Amino acid sequence: MAGRAFANFWAKVSPYYTKAYQEMWVGIGIMGYVYYKLSYGGTLSRT
Numbered sequence: 001m002a003g004r005a006f007a008n009f010w011a012k013v014s015p016y017y018t019k020a021y022q023e024m025w026v027g028i029g030i031m032g033y034v035y036y037k038l039s040y041g042g043t044l045s046r047t
Helices: 002-020 024-040
Strands: none
Touching: none
16 A cells, blocks of 8 residues: 555656656665665575
């Protein structure tokens, strides 16, 4: 449900943000990496 709400929100703001804050994507990449490390502990293969 939250994903759908975000998708609707992003559809409205994406033209502005992609033009005005291109450097923001670097921050999004870093935050995505940090989230990945926290969520998966740095590994996807759990035995």
